[in-house]
Amino acid sequence: MAGWKSPSENTVLGKPTPRLDGPAKVTGRAKYAYDVQPAGLLQGKILRCPHGSAQIISIDTSAAERMPGVGAVIITAKPGDIMRFAGQELGGVAAKSFDIAQDAVRAIKVSYKVLPHVVHEEAAMKPDAPNVRGADPNTSTPNTRSTGDTDAAFQSAAAVIEGTYSCAVRTHNSLETHGTTCKWEDDTHLTCWASTQGVFSVRDDFAREYKLPPANIHVITEVMGGGFGSKFGAGYEGILCANLAKKANAPVKLMLNREEEQIAVGNAPSATVEVRMAADGDGNITAVDAKLHGTGGISGAGVPFPYIYKVGSTKISQISVFMNSGGQRAWRAPGHPQASFLMESAVEDLAIKLGMDPLELRMKNDPSKLRISQWREGARIVGWDRRNAKPGNGKLAGNGRYKRGLGCGAATWGGGGGGGSQCKVIISNDGSVDVEIGVQDIGTGTRTYCAMIVAEELGLAVSAIKTNLGKTSLGYGVGSGGSVTTGSTAPAVKRAAEAAKEALVSAVAAKMGVDTDQIELIDGKVIVKGESGKQVPFKKACSALGPGGVTGDGKWDASLQQNGVAGVQFAEVQVDTLTGLVKVIKVVALQDGGVILNPLTFTSQVNGGVIQGIGMALFEDRKMCQLTGRMLNANMEDYKMPGSMEMPEFVSIAFENPTAKGVSGIGEPPVIPTAAAIRNAVLNASGAALYHAPMTPGRVLDALAAGRKG
Amino acid sequence: MSMDDRDQHDPNEPDVSRRQFLRGLSGSLAASAVLATGVEAVPLSPPSPPEPLEPPLAVGPRIKGQVKVRLNVNGQVKTATVEPRTTLLNTLRDDLGLTGAKRICDRGSCGGCTVIADGETIYSCMMLAVDAQGKKITTVEGLGTPEAMSPLQAAFVDHDALMCGFCTPGFVMSCTSLLKHNPDPTETEVKEACAGNICRCGTYPRIFEAVLAAAKRMRGE
Structure with missing residues (x-):
């Protein structure tokens, strides 16, 4: 079976292609789970515990049950239950309007x-x-591991640094909140429009809950408004919604509000490392001795450490800290942005102590050949030779109030796919082409590359392909987590398109009385090789098909995907030494993704990763109140996210991997190195060594003052 | 507690939230009532959590029950029966079926519900439906259709100025209004026009590109 063609042989794949659901989205016609309005719809609302920790004594729903317009009240907690965080669910209601609920x-x-x-x-x-x-206890048993002899390495080191680096808890803030619209078609058949990254995992949760065959549950996610790792499974809100719908005997929509979204359905755990790190005179990192902790609220937390670099010897001890706040969930490369911030900051400080160019130290200890070439290319693009030779001291920094500097960081990720995906490509005898696969498009461009792959195989324009995605009634598709969607989906689509093409060619060849290997599909036409002039439009050729047309089935093929992607980023920043305000001027991001299907949506994702990284670096910090046990900034103005005024210049590059044979997903890796690159650029610009993200103006001023004290 | 969607307080206690204030004000004016002036302090006393968290404000009596509103939306007069406290956003979405405007923060900080009222952008979550009567309202559905997009909408698609698309209608409205007021904006002016909108996927740079490209095209350059 054929592999991916080289970029020069493609007519559709590898070319920047606007996403197919764009027109529906920009005109407000795209229907999210939030927008679906079946007739007789009720609005659901969850009852939550307002205390950081509390035991339930009694629950009285009588007043709510009596209220006009209320369709159902369900309580899931019972007296005696212990609530462990402010926001934990007790039950909910469904009512005629949002306000009555x-x-x-x-x-x-x-x-x-x-x-x-x-x-x-x-x-x-x-x-x-x-x-x-x-x-x-509130702390988990330490996870300890070691390699080599750290004591000996520290003794013979040319430079040793010691420090505590940390980053704050952040909240995903998906714009479409968690939730579903649920409608029972009869007692045993449920239709659920879900805001999810995994229609099939939602289906299976409902099937388990109601002990129904999965085929009785129809989950639909044609578009969804962001999840970033926090939206798998039906969730408490999904099950409650379906239960309310059952009890009220009416469809129910239950979407969380902004505060609920921030307190109850996931966050990125904090991470702190107390680390000693050593290098020899040649710049080899010889020892890392690290104690790590982090909190995921009522859930565990952890980061990979010492992350990507070769290290001669390690001694690592790691614990989770439990506290009374909502549990953490995966968020775009879970643990990696934190690990990158901790490690790349320490590596930067080690290079400075050693008197070595931090980029040179990185390249010396980086095991990835691909990344070495990215480091070189990125350094050229950003003009690494402009950097200040000493922190805060150089031509780029200047002598004024505003100081500029450069920094960098790196990422690793998997991005390969897995089995199970089932795609159908249907060519009808009127010439229409449909590609069907149940997998959801969470805004990454899945729908668009599915059509592109089929268009490439059949010699058609992308606009000639109809897509049908995001439904459990179609063939299986994976959950979109771990950047596995492309690696899992694209191979199945390609194989399905090839099978459909083979069936079409066979029918057309029989009709035309030629051998199948004489037929080519190019530019919307069916062409017979060698007989000049003998060609028919694709549509007309399809009339050779029977009334059912032809269907090609495709399954996942490991040879069409690959795992292990590399990325590096360089940041240029400006530090206002009077106010401590950091402005990111430019980010150069080079991201490998194996064979790149659509460079337009690819680089959009790289931009998006960088922007979330800027949020982590400079703004985002969940604040908890010990007095009340609640999150203080569970909104969109006090929980500051990057906005238009904070945007730097972007140089986002879909890095051509010369050895690539398969596709990889890259939703996650571009978010990893940004915060570290910004931190190191702040240090290079101003001499302010920051040990905690977000690097707020106050912390920058403190670091500047500490630097002046020496 | 404040995870409530609407009134962030017990109905029997003094009204507290900004919107509650506006809502009461609107109701009061409609009912030709006089604003009450009494302010009652609610002490914060741990360990029982403070509720409400915001300082109390005083308002007058409210109109209750259902009211019929007439709204001029996208050139058509539409009617809906809503409570006086119902926002324009919820009326557009839940009663008129115009779901392009999104309820994301529901408190005027994200721009996802932006519509144009009498030529100016407003957050439709910050205006009551009863107050929107008599205004000429344009929602994202009124700008173009998937088959016949406005030049700005088409530029959003061409430049991939969207990913998940949930914030997109709000950005489209803000930028449509910008180009109406300023057909030749600088990139900084585009950024300023988008400063009241939040995108979480990270589409900002391509939104800026799209707006500048659309402006150029609309100027005939």
């Missing part, structure tokens, strides 16, 4: 015995801290 939730009387809570990581680690997990 809200009133009804408010009318439910819950009496609590308030228990002590702890919502700050350092406080949760103290021996006398309120217990978060019942019988288990």
Whole structure:
């Protein structure tokens, strides 16, 4: 079976192609789970615990049940239950309008015995801290591992650095919140429009919940408004929605509001490392001795460490800290942006201590050949030789209030696919072509490359292909996590397109009385090789097909995908030494993704990763209140995310990997190195060594003052 | 508590939120009532959590029940029966079926619900439906269709100025308004026009490109 063609042989693949759902999205016609409105729709709302920790004494729903317009009230918690964070779910209601549902939730009387809570990581680690997990302590058993002889390496080191680096808890803030619209077609058949990254995992959760065959559950996600790793499975809100719909005997929509989205359905855990790191005189990293902790609230947390570089010897000890806040969930390369920030910051400081160019030190210790070529190319594009030879001191920094500098960081990720995907390509006898696969397009461009692959095989324009995605009634598609969607989906689509093409060619060849290997599909035409002039338009040729047309089935093929992508980023920043404000001037991002199907959507994702990285570097920080146990900034103005005014110049490059044979997903890797690159650029610009992200103006001023003290 | 969508307080307590204030104000004016002036302090006393978190404001009596509103949307007069507290956004979405405007923050900080009212962009989550009567409202559905997009919408598609697309209608509205007021904006002016909109996927740079390209095209260059 054929592999991917080389870029020069392609007519569709590898060319920048606008996404097919663009017109529906820009005109407001795209229907998200949030927008679906079946007749008789009720609005759902969840009742949540307002305390950091509490035991339920009693729940009285009578007033809510009596309220006009209320269709159903369901309570899932019971007296005696312990609530472990502010925002934990107790039940919910469905009512005629959004406002009535809200009133009804408010009318439910819950009496609590308030228990002590702890919502700050350092406080949760103290021996006398309120217990978060019942019988288990607030800190997990240390995960320890070691390689080589760190003691000897530290003794013979040319340079040693020691420091504590950390980054804050962040919240995903998907713009479409978690939730579903659920409609029971009869007692045993459920239709669910879900805002999810995995229609099939949602289906399976419902099937388990109701002990129904999966085929009875129809989950639909044609478009969805962001998940970033936090949206798999039906979730509490999905199951409650379906239960409310069942009880009210009406369709129910239950989407979280902004605060609920930030407190209850995931966050990126914090990470802190106390690290000693050594290098020899040649710049080889010889030892890393690290103690790490992080909190994912009521869930565990962890980061890969010492991340991507070759290290002679290691001694690592790692714990999770549990506290009374919502549990963490995967967020775009879970653990990696944190690991990158901690490690790349320490590596930068080590290079400076050693008196070595930080890029040279990285290239010396980087095991990836591909990344070495990216380092070189990126350095050329950003003009690495412009950097200040000493932190805060050089031509780029200048002598004024505003100082500029350069920094860099690197990423690794998988991005390969997995089995199970089933695609159908149908060519009808009117010449129409449909590609069908159940996988959802979460905004990454899946729908568009599915059509591009089929168009390439059949010699058609992308606009000639109709796509049908995001439904569990179609062939299986993977959940979109771990950047596996492209590596899992594209191979199945290509094989399905090849099979459909073979069936078409065979029918057409029989009709024309020629051998199948004489037929080519090019530019919307069916051409017989060698007989000049003998060609028919694709549409006309399809009339040779029977009334059912032809269908090509395709399954995943490992040979069409590859795992292990490389990326590097360079940042140029400006530090206002009077106010501590950091402005990112430019980010150069080089990202490998194996065989690149659509460079337009590819580089959009790279931009998006960089922008979320800027948020991590400079703004995003979940603030908890120990007084109330609640999140203080569960909104979109106090939880600051990057906006238009903070945008730098972007140089996002779909890096051509000369050895690539397969496709890879790259949703995750571009978010990894940005925060570290910015941190190191701030240091190069101003001499301010930052140890904590986000690097807020206050922290930058403190670091500048510490630097002046020496 | 403040994870409530609407009134962030007990209905029997003094009204507290900004919108509640506006809502009460609107109701009061409609009912020709006089604003009450009493302010009652709600002490914060741990460990029982403070509720409400915002300082109380005083308002007058509210109109209750259902009211009929007439709205001029996308050149058509539409009617809906809503509560006085219902926002323009919820009316557009839940009663008129115009779901292009999105409820994302529901408090005027993300721009996802941006519409144009009498030629100016507004956050439709910050205006009550009863107050939107008499205004000429344009939603994203009124600018173009998938088959016949406005030049700006087409530029968004061509430049891939969207990913998940959930914030996109809001950006399209803000930038449509910009180009109406300023047909030849600088990149900084485009950024400023988008400063009231938040995108989480990270489409900003391509939005800037798209707006500048559309402006050029619309000027006939």
